[in-house]
Amino acid sequence: xxxxxxTQRKVTQSWHTPPGLGRQEVAIMGSRQWxxxxxxxxxxxxxLVSGLSDQQKISKPPFSQFKEVYLPPVLHPLNKTxxxxxxxxxxxxxxxxxxxxxxxxxxxxNSMKKLRTHLxxxxxxxxxxxxxxxxxxxxxxxxxxxxxRVLMVLNGLATSVHNISHDDVHYGKHLRKLDSYDxxxxxxxxxxxxxxxxxxxxxERLVSAFRDKFEHPNSYYHPVFGKxxxxxxxxxxxxxxxxxxxxxxxxxxxxxxxDSHRPVGMDIHWEEVSKxxxxxxxxxxxxxxxxxLEEDANYFLQLVGAPAELKFPxxxxxxxxDERTSAxxxxxxxxxxxxxxxxxxxxxxxxxxxxxxxxxxxx
Numbered sequence: 153x154x155x156x157x158x159t160q161r162k163v164t165q166s167w168h169t170p171p172g173l174g175r176q177e178v179a180i181m182g183s184r185q186w187x188x189x190x191x192x193x194x195x196x197x198x199x200l201v202s203g204l205s206d207q208q209k210i211s212k213p214p215f216s217q218f219k220e221v222y223l224p225p226v227l228h229p230l231n232k233t234x235x236x237x238x239x240x241x242x243x244x245x246x247x248x249x250x251x252x253x254x255x256x257x258x259x260x261x262n263s264m265k266k267l268r269t270h271l272x273x274x275x276x277x278x279x280x281x282x283x284x285x286x287x288x289x290x291x292x293x294x295x296x297x298x299x300x301r302v303l304m305v306l307n308g309l310a311t312s313v314h315n316i317s318h319d320d321v322h323y324g325k326h327l328r329k330l331d332s333y334d335x336x337x338x339x340x341x342x343x344x345x346x347x348x349x350x351x352x353x354x355x356e357r358l359v360s361a362f363r364d365k366f367e368h369p370n371s372y373y374h375p376v377f378g379k380x381x382x383x384x385x386x387x388x389x390x391x392x393x394x395x396x397x398x399x400x401x402x403x404x405x406x407x408x409x410x411d412s413h414r415p416v417g418m419d420i421h422w423e424e425v426s427k428x429x430x431x432x433x434x435x436x437x438x439x440x441x442x443x444x445l446e447e448d449a450n451y452f453l454q455l456v457g458a459p460a461e462l463k464f465p466x467x468x469x470x471x472x473x474d475e476r477t478s479a480x481x482x483x484x485x486x487x488x489x490x491x492x493x494x495x496x497x498x499x500x501x502x503x504x505x506x507x508x509x510x511x512x513x514x515x
Contacts, residue, residue, distance in 0.1 A: 441508070
C-alpha cells in the first residue's frame with residue numbers, strides 16, 4: 153500500500169501531520185496505478201507514526217515527504233457484464249457523460265488545489281455491502297434512506313425493502329461503514345468494489361433538509377440547532393421559542409448557514425457533497441441523481457448483479473403526506489431571502505453545482 157523506496161528518494165516536499173488526527177494519517181496528493189487497478193486516492197502515503205516504537209521512529213522515519221502529483225488517475229470503464237437487455241442504453245449514455253464530466257472537472261480543480269486529508273474521514277460516509285461488492289456514499293436528502301434499505305436486502309439482512317422501518321434504517325447499526333475496516337480492508341474495497349454516489353440539486357436538498365428537521369417535531373434538531381439559531385438570529389424571541397427551539401424560520405436557518413461564527417456546527421443533512429463524499433478523491437464508478445433516482449438506481453442494481461426482483465422503492469421515507477421538495481417549492485422558500493442572501497446561499501454550494509453539472513438557480 154505504500155510507495156516503493158525509489159519513490160521516497162525522489163521526494164522533495166515536506167508534509168506535517170495536522171495536530172489532533174488519529175493513528176492513521178494520509179496525505180493524498182496525486183495519481184498512480186496500484187496492482188493493475190486504479191488507486192482511488194492517487195498517490196497515497198500512510199503514516200503510522202503512532203504505532204511505531206520510539207526506536208523505529210528514529211531509525212525508519214515514515215513518509216514525511218511526498219511527490220506532488222494530481223488526481224484523479226484514470227477514468228476507468230464501468231463493468232457492464234451483468235447488464236441484460238437494451239432498455240438501459242439511454243441511462244448508460246447519461247451515466248457515461250456524468251462520469252466524464254466529473255473526471256474533467258476534478259482534473260481541472262485538482263490542478264489548482266493541493267489535497268491533504270485524513271483517510272478515515274474521507275471514507276466515513278461510505279456504506280459497505282460485501283456480497284455484491286458495493287460501496288455507497290450516503291448523501292442525506294438524496295434518497296439515502298431507501299438506499300440503505302436496498303443495501304440491507306442485498307446483504308441478506310431483510311427480505312424486502314418494504315419491511316424495514318425508518319428507525320431500523322437509521323438507528324439499527326445493521327450496515328458497516330468503510331471506516332470500520334483496517335487500512336488493508338479499506339484499500340481492497342476501494343480498488344475492487346463498485347462505488348456509487350447519488351446527489352441532488354443543492355438548493356432542493358437544502359430546503360428538503362430544512363422542511364424535514366425544522367417544520368416537524370424533532371427531539372434532536374429543535375433543542376440542539378433550533379434553540380441556538382433562535383437565540384442568535386431572532387430579535388425579541390419569546391420564552392417558549394428559546395426553550396424549545398421550535399419554529400425556526402427559513403431566513404434564520406440561512407443566517408446560521410452563512411455565518412462563519414455559527415453558534416452550532418454543521419450537519420450532514422446540509423453539508424456540501426464535496427465534503428461528505430470527496431468525489432475528486434474517490435473515483436466513483438456510478439453517479440446517480442435524485443432527479444432520475446428510480447431509473448439510475450435500478451440500472452445500478454443491474455450493474456452489480458442484484459436479484460431481478462429487487463427494485464428501488466418509490467415510497468417517501470418520512471412525512472409521506474407532504475409535497476416533495478421540488479424546484480417550485482424551493483422558489484417559494486427563496487422568496488423569504490434577500491437577493492444577497494440568495495446569492496450567498498448559491499455561492500455556499502457553488503462547488504456542488506459545478507461538480508455535478510447542475511444548472512445554477514436564478515437568484
